[in-house]
Amino acid sequence: MDAISLENVTKSYDGVTAVNDVSLRVRQGAILGLLGPNGAGKTSTIRMVMNILVPDEGSIRVFGEPVSDTTREAIGYLPEERGLYPRMKVRAVIVFLASLRGMPEGEARRRADAWLERFELKDWADKEVRDLSKGMQQKVQFTSAVLHEPRLIILDEPFSGLDPVNAATVKDVMLEMRDRGTTVVLSSHRMEQVERMCDSICLIDKGRNVLDGDLRAIKQSYGKNTVQIEFTGSDAFLSHPAVASVNRFGSGVEAKLKPGADPQEILKAALQSGVQIMRFELLEPSLNDIFIEKTGHA
Amino acid sequence: MHKIWLIVKREYVLGVKSKAFVVMTLLIPLLGIVSVVLVGFVSKHGSNQSLRLAIVDNAGGSAASISQNLGAPMANGVHQFAISETLDRPADPEDAEQKLRASINAGKLDAYLVIPSDLSKPFELHMKNTGNFAARAAVMPAVNQALIEARLRARGINVDNVSEIVRGADLEVIKVTISGESVERGQTFGIAVGLVILLYMSLLMYGIVTMRSVLEEKTTRTMEVLVSSVQPIQLLAGKILGVAGVAFTQFLIWIVSLSLLLTYGAFMAAMFGGGSFPVIHIPASLLFSVICFFFGGYFLYASMFAAIGAACSNEQDAGQLQWLAMGPLVFAMSFYWLVMIDSTSTPSIVLSEIPFLAPVLMPLRIAIQTPPAWQLALSVVLLFGTILGAVWASAKVYRIGVLMYGKRPTLPEMLRWVRYS
Secondary structure (H helix, E strand, O other), rough: OOOOOEEEEEEOOOOOEEEEEEEEOOOOOOEEEEEOOOOOOOHHHHHHHOOOOOOOOEEEOOOOOOHHHHHHHEEEEEOOOOOOOOOHHHHHHHHHHHHHOOOOOHHHHHHHHHHHHHHHHHHHHHHHHOOOOOHHHHHHHHHHHOOOOOOEEEEOOOOOOOOHHHHHHHHHHHHHHHOOOOOOEEEEEOOHHHHOOOOEEEEOOOEEEEEEEEHHHHHHHHHOEEEEEEOOOOOHHOOOEEEEEEEEEEEEEEEEOOOOOHHHHHHHHHHHHHHHHHEEEEEEOOOHHHHHHHHOOO | HHHHHHHHHHHHHHHOOOOOHHHHHHHHHHHHHHHHHHHHHHHHOOOOEEEEEEEEEOOOOOHHHHHHHHOOEOOOEEEOOEEEEEEHHHHHHHHHHHHHHHHHHHHOOEEEEEEEEOOOOOOEEEEEEOOOOOHHHHHHHHHHHHHHHHHHOOOOOOOOHHHHHHHHOOEEEEEEEEEEEEEEEHHHHHHHHHHHHHHHHHHHHHHHHHHHHHHHHHHOOOHHHHHOOOOOOHHEEEEEHHHHHHHHHHHHHHHHHHHHHHHHHHHHHHHHHOOOOOOOOOHHHHHHHHHHHHHHHHHHHHHHHHHHHHOOOOOOHHHHHOHHHHHHHHHOOOHHHHHHOOOHHHHHHHHHHHHOOOHHHHHHHHHHOOOOHHHHHHHHHHHHHHHHHHHHHHHHHHHHHOOOOOOOOHHHHHHHHHHHH
């Protein structure tokens, strides 16, 4: 049974199609990255899974059940638009939201303290939410999304607004949860940020699912079509017909090859041109490259 | 149910802890206590100083009896006037008055009374503080009595106590109610006006509190997290009930403190000054119906205000749309005088039966004169039915509105939301 399954889901607002015939399966116990540029339809998709929006067409199931208020309660949710009661105290707001999810207050308080400790917010537990910085508020909100240890967690742009240290903590928490069997769905428009932690991905563009599946398998299917070369001498050899594009940086270049081209041809051409090669490495394409290739735009 | 209870609890605790609640709740009884103390203080200390009065008698013969009349002590034993001197037919009246004016300006005298040589001419009371109505009111009867005495004597009739002869009748208005009779001294009017203002203010205030609370969840975007754990209808119900609890607490504190004040007011006034304090009796039945109609009105208006809060994305939009809910209340206020003048007239009866106006106008009618039972029953039934309708419609607007951001919806759009879902 999949954690989430979408079948031909379509949603339009005032004639604009935000989600167009999207089908998707999220395996239990995996981290799925919902990736795509701003306005691609990621949040609309998430909101439909949360039963906040109702799809115009298609069906959505969560753990095999059609979405309803009951399925919604099994999900920990961090919305894209963040917000908490500004006049409530930090611990009180976490406990309140956890009790709405059915957790006894004592247990909620105990867990809230543990989480606040982990996020270094212990001294802020009895301060009002409005006194916190934006990043701190986001950590509090993340806490209330995961506190009740749901089987499925949906995080809409979880890293936006976090500094690198806190982003790393949030990432660690997600990996821990995955290891405990929790399914995690996260959305992001910054692909390089989530590339390393996702087990599978779904690329969305203009409301369509352009590519989804196991990240490793996807990358393998694209082959190693990029070479990183560090050398001294003339770079004339890069005008070889097998090279599709070149990205120059400090000590070398990253050359993308045309489909089916043999990297050995480039190496040969480089040696023949007389440059001295310090490094020659075949690379997997980045998600960004794959996305560009699939959609024809960045 | 448990979730609704959690929301009620949160709303209630935050509500009663808010500064606005604490200030408002304490302010009203405090104002009551201050006014009681003030009444007592003023009635004692305000009147324990006698007004220093001089009399210039240009006609001759009246000064003695006037000063005797004015010199009588008041009920609390204090002399209202102290007659400093009596000038009987001064040789130079102008010069005499000049001197008296000088001593008024020097602060040695408060006023002087000039009796004209021709008694058909007006008497003159010269004083610095012409706003002292008590003194002005006391002077005339004393003068009249002295004049009548003089005229009677001139006709050969000799009487010892003129005041007993010229004493007119008093009119005492007695209010007839089912529970008996009570002497009317303006308290019915006072209670009615107070009631109308209290109901109008608190319905408006708590309606807006509800609207703000919904709006806060929208503007802070807390709503999206909330609706992922509770259903909008639970949220709406919890919010309205929570604020109702806050209102009930405030009312309870007010009622208890005001009834304590009314019971012990006279005692307190006596303690602080010894003046008299009017005894006002508010019938328990009136109190009960006021509370019933307040909560009826609250549920009606709060659900409307909540829907408006849910439909708007910011305070400005809500400020414009809130007139939809405030309109009927203001309308009710603009007709209260009609009910006040004659609470049994057909317009009064019809207006007080309209559910949107009943929460203000029906308690007003009850305060003035208990309406027939069928009118009360009809009004309660109509109000209850309208509450159900308003809550239903507001739940629909709320359900759609809470997750909509952007342009403020128009009234037709909101009505469409009601029909849609």
